Amino acid sequence: MTTLKSIPPVQPTADSEQATFPESFVGPCGLRYHFTLVKNPEKLVPFQQQWQALAARTADPNPFYEDWFFLPAARHLGQTEDWRILLVHATEARNPGPLELHGFFPFVRSRSYYGLPEWTLWKNPFCYLTSPLIDRKQTTAVLRAVFQFTRTHGENAFLNFPMMSGEGPLHQAMIEILRENLSTFYLPDQYLRATITRPENAEDYLKQSLGGHHMREYRRKRRKLENLGQLEYRQIEDIRGADCWIDWFLDLEANGWKARAGTAIKLHPEQTAFFREMIGNGLQAGKVRLEGLFLNGDPIALKCLLFARPSAFAFKIAFDESYHTSSPGVQLEIQSLNSLAQTPDIETCDSCAIPGHQMIDRLWGERRVMRHLVISSGQSLGEIAIGTLPLLRAVNRVRKRWVESLRRHPVVPS
Numbered sequence: 001m002t003t004l005k006s007i008p009p010v011q012p013t014a015d016s017e018q019a020t021f022p023e024s025f026v027g028p029c030g031l032r033y034h035f036t037l038v039k040n041p042e043k044l045v046p047f048q049q050q051w052q053a054l055a056a057r058t059a060d061p062n063p064f065y066e067d068w069f070f071l072p073a074a075r076h077l078g079q080t081e082d083w084r085i086l087l088v089h090a091t092e093a094r095n096p097g098p099l100e101l102h103g104f105f106p107f108v109r110s111r112s113y114y115g116l117p118e119w120t121l122w123k124n125p126f127c128y129l130t131s132p133l134i135d136r137k138q139t140t141a142v143l144r145a146v147f148q149f150t151r152t153h154g155e156n157a158f159l160n161f162p163m164m165s166g167e168g169p170l171h172q173a174m175i176e177i178l179r180e181n182l183s184t185f186y187l188p189d190q191y192l193r194a195t196i197t198r199p200e201n202a203e204d205y206l207k208q209s210l211g212g213h214h215m216r217e218y219r220r221k222r223r224k225l226e227n228l229g230q231l232e233y234r235q236i237e238d239i240r241g242a243d244c245w246i247d248w249f250l251d252l253e254a255n256g257w258k259a260r261a262g263t264a265i266k267l268h269p270e271q272t273a274f275f276r277e278m279i280g281n282g283l284q285a286g287k288v289r290l291e292g293l294f295l296n297g298d299p300i301a302l303k304c305l306l307f308a309r310p311s312a313f314a315f316k317i318a319f320d321e322s323y324h325t326s327s328p329g330v331q332l333e334i335q336s337l338n339s340l341a342q343t344p345d346i347e348t349c350d351s352c353a354i355p356g357h358q359m360i361d362r363l364w365g366e367r368r369v370m371r372h373l374v375i376s377s378g379q380s381l382g383e384i385a386i387g388t389l390p391l392l393r394a395v396n397r398v399r400k401r402w403v404e405s406l407r408r409h410p411v412v413p414s
Contacts, residue, residue: 018043025148027141032093033102035149038085041074041106047087050101051133059139060131060170061308065106068281069306074106076274077124082109084119086149088142090135103142104133112158114385118374119150120160126274128313128352130163131170140173147177150377157382159375166190166369178375184382186389189372194351194364202341206334209365218334221326229296233335236290239283245290246276248299252318282306291339293332295323301332310347312340314360333363 017040025033038044044051048067055066063069074081088103107119121130134142150159165171178185199205207215225231236245250266258264265271282288287308293301301319305312314336319329340349350368353360374389376382 021149025145026093027138027145029138029141030093031090031102031138031141032096033142033145034089034091034099035145036087036089038087039083041071041078041083041085044071044085047101051104054101054104054133054135055308057136058133059136059173060129060134060165060168061311062129062131062133063282063287063306063308063313064127064129065104065131065133066287066308068285068287069278070106072274072277072281073124073126074122076270076277077126078108078122081122083107084109084155086146088145090138090142102135102138103146105146106132107159109156112160113374113389114381116157116381116385117155118158118160119156119377120158120162123162125271126278126315128163128315129165129350130161131165134170136169139169140176143173143177144180147181147183147375147377151379156377157379157385159377161371161373161375164371164373166371171369171371174373181378183378184376184386186374186386187371188374188389191355191370192367193355193370194353194357194360195366195368196337196340196349196351196364197366198343198346198348199337199341202334202338205341205365206337206363209363214362218327218330222331225295225300225323225326225328225331230294232294233332233339234292234294235339236292237283237286237288239280242279242283242290245292245302246279248292249302249304249316249318250275252299252302252320256318256321258318279304291332291336293328293335301328303332303336305336305349307346309345312343312346312349314349314351314353330359330363333359337363 018036018038020034020036027033044067051067055061064073074083084107086103086105086107087101088105089099090102091097091099106122108122109117109119112118112120121132123130147159150156164174177183210218222231236242250264250272253259253264254266256264259267265275279288279290283290287306289305289307291303291305292299299320300323301317303317304315306315307313317329317332319332340346351357351360351364374386376386
């Protein structure tokens with residue numbers, strides 16, 4: 001049976017932005033796990049080489065928590081966060097050697113249900129997955145160590161995983177640990193998100209997902225664009241030309257529905273700064289592909305893909321709404337799928353789309369399960385609080401149905 005020695009809370013030190021705990025956890029695999037708590041993301045820079053190595057062997061690929069994406073996001077979008085970034089290092093218990101990074105958990109501290117403190121994996125407006133980076137060979141052992149650490153640490157009542165995959169090795173390890181610890185947990189939400197396995201033949205895949213009628217309709221719309229001039233699909237995978245592409249993308253968003261909704265990146269200086277820095281970092285690391293559909297040299301649809309091999313993520317897309325009758329966004333998606341079919345080191349692509357997305361759900365025929373999971377850290381107040389949440393949700397849903405029923409069928413006094 002594995003045990004974890006008592007771990008005291010962080011004591012004030014000369015460097016209050018980072019603390020390494022003297023206690024350690026020996027897992028059944030013969031590894032000794034050590035914990036470092038980082039309260040300033042800039043302090044992660046010395047760990048970048050090991051961080052990158054961990055990202056390459058993680059159980060659930062997640063580009064949003066890789067260094068090239070996470071550091072610009074934290075710098076520009078996370079300035080007000082109360083960071084609790086947990087790094088899990090490991091070495092041989094019997095023959096200690098250099099510490100190797102086995103887990104990256106970018107928690108932030110906040111108040112949640114009933115005002116109780118929680119650690120939640122950070123989710124910013126540009127993050128579409130909050131699976132922590134964990135060595136795929138030690139997934140269960142690292143999760144077990146982290147849950148033991150947070151139970152002993154005593155600072156939080158809950159652990160919040162807002163956007164986790166509901167399948168795969170990380171999900172299976174989570175189920176095993178929850179059952180092992182008899183943990184109380186709550187599922188605020190779960191849904192299906194469109195995804196795709198890299199097809200051998202994009203044309204056959206589209207015929208199967210769209211059907212012959214819709215394929216013929218999109219071909220007709222493409223011919224309509226071709227009749228207007230030279231229609232060209234382009235890719236950028238290095239830093240050359242990135243600035244022009246970024247400017248084009250920001251302008252397309254700012255001239256469309258996202259601007260009207262107030263969500264266009266260009267409307268927010270901190271988001272613009274993040275986007276430029278992240279794209280530059282990603283291109284230099286070989287983790288970003290910029291795609292575009294151009295008519296007579298002008299962009300009418302642009303898309304950004306992120307790579308966390310063997311997975312890809314369809315991060316952002318924008319299109320010129322003046323060509324909406326020709327569906328330029330769909331035309332680019334079809335070209336992008338053709339390109340994906342010719343990218344052998346990619347196995348799957350996540351759409352990053354909201355559930356029920358009208359365009360993506362039609363084009364992408366597969367689904368992955370996404371879950372929002374809140375887990376008690378083991379404290380009594382946390383256990384009781386989480387235990388009441390399903391009842392409160394049920395009462396709230398009954399109330400909403402009752403109110404809706406009264407609205408549709410008002411009671412008329414006799």
